[in-house]
Amino acid sequence: MNTPMEGLSAQQMAVDYELYHYGAQFTEDIFFKIDIINTTVMFLGNNLKQFKSREIIPDYINLVEKSSLIYHEDKELFAQAVADLTKGIQDPIKFRLHYPDGTIVWYHAQYTILKDETGKPISAVGKINNIQQTQDLTDKANQDMLTSCLNKGAFEGFAKALMNPQFAYSNDQHTFFIIDIDNFKAVNDNLGHFFGDIVLKEISAKLKRIFRESDWIGRIGGDEFAVVMKHVDDEKLIEKKAQEILTALDTTYQGKNTQYRISGSVGVATYPRHGHTYDDIYQNADSALYHSKFNGKNTFTVFHQALIKGTMINTTPFDVADRALSHFFDKEVAMDTFNLLFENEQYEASVMSVLGYIGEYYHVDRCYIFELQAGTDDTYDNTYEWCRDGITPQRDFLQNVDKSEFDELFGNANADGIFYCNELDAVKDPVTHDTLAMQGIKSFLLSFVKKNDIVNYAIGFDDCTSERIWSPSEISTLMYASKIISQFLAYQQALKTVESHSKDNLEVLDALNFYAYIVDTEEHTLKYLNDVTRQLVPEAEVGKKCYHVLRGNDCECADCPLRVLRENPAHEKVKMIIHNQKLNLDVLVTASKLISYDGKKSVFVSSTDIREIVNFIPEKDRNFSDFIVLE
Incomplete structure (x- = not known):
């Protein structure tokens, strides 16, 4: 037996070589045997020749440092393994x-390591195999398909493992950047989603040029990116990289009549100085990002403790709701809002129940809705109002309100229509200020829903007892709830329009922000389509079968709302959730019987895109076949 000092004899090495040589003929793997005592390694394998390497190499410890064969970014890892x-x-x-x-x-x-009788390692035997094909598949699964950055799940998984205190080395230092694209929504909405996708690809390419190949770049939201710069905690280098991001992202695009400028707001936190887990680092970088937003965008902020207090203490309108909603979004409130509105047969009662639910949930004093008066573009009525006990209702005093009283609020809202004020003195217009003060309002949040640059609905939430600071989650959730409520009200208004107008006067439906059409119940032929439907499905025309052009089927759909109404003749309306496979949409469909259209029994159908809600529901729970409400 070899003693620990002797290592392996020349004779034993020769025998091992012969055995490995024959075994290596039947595989593409590379075998190796290491003499730990004498620091010698022996390689065997059909693929060895492509490396232009010797089969027996002495002093493998120094080999790691000097070898050009080991990729430079992996040498530290390799040295640790040795x-x-x-x-x-x-x-x-x-x-x-x-x-x-x-x-x-x-x-x-x-x-496998072989040890002597004292437990001291003397040799190791093993194999090296090419895993490039497997790695390619893994990379593809981890990629965001549009930008080729890491997708959100992969990025977070890698970052959490890297910043796990159980596995991290004591001297590990990493820097985390979170990057939000300022004003991207304006580019996407006005220049088109295809152009918006090109912009996102450009942003990805710019970030890859700024950072090292070994750094991780992820797309973690619609227009939000994150970077982990590994083994870096140099303040000057961090600030240099943040400034490079701002310079690279500051870009102007030319529309038909308007220029659209995007930029970047950046928040930075370092591990472990600003947190001991990924969640801590993310939260603190996000606080820094908000600070950048509040300071006019197109700037960066490195996290510091003062940001924990006062992040939301601003007294001017601000835009937090244009962030990816998945980061700050109460899914439960959104789903409850949806269900309360669409499962109740009496829509007025539904709206009141939602306002009451939101008021109690967030403990606000008043929730209300202003609607643009039909036939005008400058006069609003307070149509719905919920008040907490002890709060004086204001609805009767807020009818025929001129648009001028909303000008400051409308004009200073963010791109998503949010105006937030936690101190009434921030409202400078004296008429608007006095109107709010007379109602006893101390702070408020308003969500505006526009169509063609005109505010159709203003949904508000007042606090009459304190100068309330709304959290990002509350703001984003109320913004989304407002969208759901406004779509519900728009449908009710559309139904009234269809029932009271002749077919020659249905152009008003073209102003609706959802898919609306009329179909006859006997032949399933389309009788009318609004502009939104035509844009979504260009091949849809009057006279064509709805199931063919809208769903891609050759006969009546299994989940057709017309069939449900036909089987339930006592009911005038049905609400259903349908997945349109052809268009890859999850839609809330409401179908209402009409007395007659063009001399035939017909149904008015509207479909509202609810993908953003459905995305928050686990896939195993996305069976909507039982969601059928008859009225």
């Missing part, structure tokens, strides 16, 4: 080799 080997620690590793022709290929090494 150090672990001498301690008797066996741990498989993934690393990259740099072929002489310049190709970089992923490999996986696994081995």
